[in-house]
Amino acid sequence: GPTGLGRIIMRARVAPLGSAHVLVLAEDHTQARRVEEIRRDFVANVSHELKTPVGGISLLSEAIIDARDDPEAVARFGERIRVESDRLGRLVKEIVDLSRLQVQDTLHEPEPVDLGSVIGEAVDRVRVTAESHGVVIEAATEPGLTVFGDRELLTTAVANLVSNAVNYSDSDTKVAVASRRAGEFAEITVTDQGHGIPAGEQQRIFERFYRVDAARSRATGGTGLGLAIVKHICTNHGGEVTVWSDEGHGSTFTMRLPRAIQKTVPPPIRSHDT
Numbered sequence: 001g002p003t004g005l006g007r008i009i010m011r012a013r014v015a016p017l018g019s020a021h022v023l024v025l026a027e028d029h030t031q032a033r034r035v036e037e038i039r040r041d042f043v044a045n046v047s048h049e050l051k052t053p054v055g056g057i058s059l060l061s062e063a064i065i066d067a068r069d070d071p072e073a074v075a076r077f078g079e080r081i082r083v084e085s086d087r088l089g090r091l092v093k094e095i096v097d098l099s100r101l102q103v104q105d106t107l108h109e110p111e112p113v114d115l116g117s118v119i120g121e122a123v124d125r126v127r128v129t130a131e132s133h134g135v136v137i138e139a140a141t142e143p144g145l146t147v148f149g150d151r152e153l154l155t156t157a158v159a160n161l162v163s164n165a166v167n168y169s170d171s172d173t174k175v176a177v178a179s180r181r182a183g184e185f186a187e188i189t190v191t192d193q194g195h196g197i198p199a200g201e202q203q204r205i206f207e208r209f210y211r212v213d214a215a216r217s218r219a220t221g222g223t224g225l226g227l228a229i230v231k232h233i234c235t236n237h238g239g240e241v242t243v244w245s246d247e248g249h250g251s252t253f254t255m256r257l258p259r260a261i262q263k264t265v266p267p268p269i270r271s272h273d274t
């Protein structure tokens, strides 16, 4: 519509010169409106998600002041303040991480990264949680599999998937992490024997703050951002993440990334002047 176009021109003027986004917005204003909607939703969600732990901490501090003569209650409220502030810290970190990934959709200084060591490090990060949940993690990695990218981001992505697999499973179950060559790609799969995800929600779980069971997610300290972060990390590496799940029986998440293929340099062609 005419008003929509006006808005685009305004935007183009305030956007930094040379930004590729300006072109995209000018080409398609319905797309621009959609982007704007998503941004507005995200801001609304962020403020809602931050208010919950902040409000909790505030109420609990008042409760501590009122209960100062009851050491047992003080200890209990103190512990809950610690839990809420941990959650708040994680939330802030993940919001910042996600915003960075979205603004900068190319990798800074990509380097060859060995997937075996990425998986090893990711599993180490989740080991303590897994033990406390009674979940055993088994890793089977194909040696010599490398991708071109950012080691820390790739480790974060795998750790997020393994952490979910543990958190959405019952005790005495297994989580299997594997890597394999698939043509030009490297695949990392994380398989659990957990609760699974209803078919109708399998695509939505990659959206920011989307949770199948908000209470369950909150109980495990989840932020609802883990899979959105995984998705962006995969896209930034030229790959994708997909899910296969059988509700009630388990899920498999697959990260598919272009392999760093060692190119053999052809011998120089000699030209003879005759």
Ligand code: ADP
Pocket: 164, 165, 166, 168, 192, 194, 195, 196, 197, 205, 206, 210, 211, 212, 213, 217, 218, 221, 222, 223, 224, 225, 226, 227, 228, 251
């Ligand atoms: P959260 O912090 O809530 O775990 P995520 O973005 O990591 O956020 O995941 C979004 C939602 O997807 C979770 O709340 C959960 O409902 C569902 N989910 C993710 N991984 C699994 C899994 N392995 N098994 C079952 N449900 C899962």
